[in-house]
Amino acid sequence: MLHAMRRTVVALATLPLMLLAGSSGHGTETGSQVSYFTLANGLEVVVIPDRRTPVVTHMIWYRVGSADETPGKSGLAHFLEHLLFKGTKKNPQGLFSRTVATIGGAENAFTSSDYTAYFQRTTRDRLKLMMEFESDRMTGLVLTDDVVRPELKVVLEERNSRVENNPAARLAEQMEAALFLNHPYGRPVIGWRHEIEQLTREDAIAFYRRFYTPNNAILVVAGDVTAQEVRQLAEETYGQVPRVAEVKPRVRPQEPEQEAPRTITLSDPRVTQQSISRYYLVPSYTTGQKGMAETLDLMAHILGRGANSRLYQKLVVEAGIAVGAGASYYGTALDHTRITVYGAPRPGTSLAQIEEAIDATIAELIEKGVRQEELERARNRIIADFVYAQDNQSSLARWYGASLITGMSMEQIRTWQDRVRAVTADDIHNAARQWLDKRRSVTGYLIRQSGSRDDRS
């Protein structure tokens, strides 16, 4: 099997982010005693005990992402995330990171369309220290132009690395922009270059004051802890942070009725392996009716996750026209999201042939639905992820955090398995008919720019 690493990345990204309900019935400890409570200042707290090793994962999630930026300031949420490492009055000049490094911890942060999160992983005895630092930078950030200016360059280099050096990423960025006619999900999380270049210290501070407040955040602690300990530590640290802003409902411009399929072609002399992909606009766990996202998870799995999926079987195994083909659903989003399908041709096969085969596979799904045994296999696989997830405190912390921050309730997380079990073949058939509608899609073609000089030495 090829590309284990890449597949792992994808698996994480496409897994339903709410695998982790209450007790699994196996008498397990992890994930089975999840606690949830709210401090007086509005900070929500989730505690996920895993007592096997003396390690904790400490995460703070803010309800702010790139889709909450003011138009014209794309990249600001992510830029601010970088700047949060620059220090506070109390802990200046990267003292937080230096401390994490000294004690042998790991730390990082990430930004998506809907959230920004910061985390540290340390031995359990350092949890309070981490909470002191993290609660301090919730409102105590101090920025000077001396630290802001180089960091802006870092972000531009990050954009180069992630996007501009990579034709496939450039195409994906254009496709997202085309999929969302009105919703800010069309903006890249990292931001458009010309807008990143104009971001300032003042922009960052204003954004920070608007969104970084305990009543706009969720604390997730997983690992060798009890709920009682965490509650006490949280009261002593985060509990002392006053609300500094009122939180407004996250109402973003929604998509109009989409009426026309779009196509995007990116050609570049560096494309040596052509490919086609398509995004369909579909409901998320937050916007879908009860059970819809679970249905779409199963549908995408059957259509395109792994070697047994329909797309892989038809295009790669049976017809032998593709080197790769698959589908994925990204369900953890505050607003409507997307299903992706893709295929990459073998030499001698055109993109048109691949597209035709993908279309035929989808048409068959729409026309005939899925077989019961396919559904059961997919269902077993998705529910087993629940058990596997309990082996990894970081995954648990991420899944709870991402689910809650995009609007799921603890109750919905707890009953996720039940809804997956309740999905029928008819549900999937209906969902395919309703949502795999080309008028709500954008198709991207990644092709080699012909007639260009070979630009390699």
Add this chain to the structure above:
Amino acid sequence: MQTFQEACRRATRFASARLGTFPLTVAALLALAAPAHAVKIERVVSPGGIEFWMVRDATVPLISVDFAFRGGTVQDPEDKGGLAEMTVATLDEGAGELDGTAFHERLERHAIELQLRANREHLRGTLRTLKVNQDEAFNLLRLALNEPRFEAAAVERSRAQIVANLRRQSTNPNSIASRNWWAAAFPGHPYGRPSNGTLESVARITADDMRDYARRVLARETLKIAVVGDIDPEAAGRHIDRTFGALPARPQLHPIPATSMQGLGSRAVFALNVPQAVVTFGGVGIARKDPDFMAAYIVNHILGGGSFTSRLYREVREIRGLAYGVNAGLMWFERAAMLIGGTATRAESTAETIELIENEFRKMATEGPTEDELAKAKTYLKGAFALNLDTSSKIAAQLVQMQIDDLGIDYIERRSAMIDAVTLADTRRVAQRLLGSGLLVTVVGRPKGVTSRGPGG
């Protein structure tokens, strides 16, 4: 099952503050961390005489298995580069009575995760299963290792996927920088050859080559195994015997020729029309068994290791904003060891960045670390080990690496004392020894003011 495109696309949706390992993956650094507590490792010998290490943990009803055979891509015949990769990619594409589709169908139905991969000197595998499906899981692994079918269609699928990857890499700046670094460092030696071969070599590989390769490499003598999770030694022993017991006792490996790193002090530029230049740099490393290994590991940590406080990170990213990531790591093989790192920066700052990196190497070589840096590195390295042991899969991987490196089953207990024993004089001596002989640098892009030059220039 190629989902490469998806991986690229996902990356555009998320952006991280700090990507510690970007842009290079330095393998084999895992085996180096260590808690004072925790995992109880048992050495078990199966009834059939196969040794394996295990950690019992019934908290979550799953089992993680990790294993390694000596062999890897260095065993590829000179004109058939890519053979090891193609073989492991095809082992699970049909075995025993099962064709590839049936094999994957069984895996998925039972939610079994089986991954096989080749690195330079080993074939590595991981198996993860729910406890309830353990018989099926080990049986499928047995089939893949003992009775692979290498059917024509499966072989051609693997070939097409490897070729697609090679073509993609041929215009990917990171791949070009890395390939050329290895080729220049070890010309004419197996270490210098690309692990996945070339378009020409992969075209020559036959099913018989793959059968022959599997027969030569999959043997009990060099096998290292770890089993972690909800299973007892008796059951594990039975599974191990059934899975591995029928393999040949001894492998038939070509000895790896002695070699030494070439090209230190030289620089090679490869033109590619990308906005950001990708830089790979490296020099001599240190054998895992060398008494100064731990001192070298500390020196590398201070210079360019994984935390956000290394000298390279501070100089290149934090102060000047020249790159999103810069890092360095140690790698060790049977016949050579290296310290290798990478970064990526815009064309106009490439010369400055390389100069900074070379200066930091020189400075560390002549002065060594400070007392304070040494003390902090020690606490980091001691504390960080626990983070490598918080999931069953991570523990299993760690136990196999410890066996490969022949560190002893009590290594985790001894490790902290080994770190503490390193003196400032040790680090200065080893810094001079490793970093004093200069760097081999490869650059891909359109760097301004950087030209190729030989060791003398």
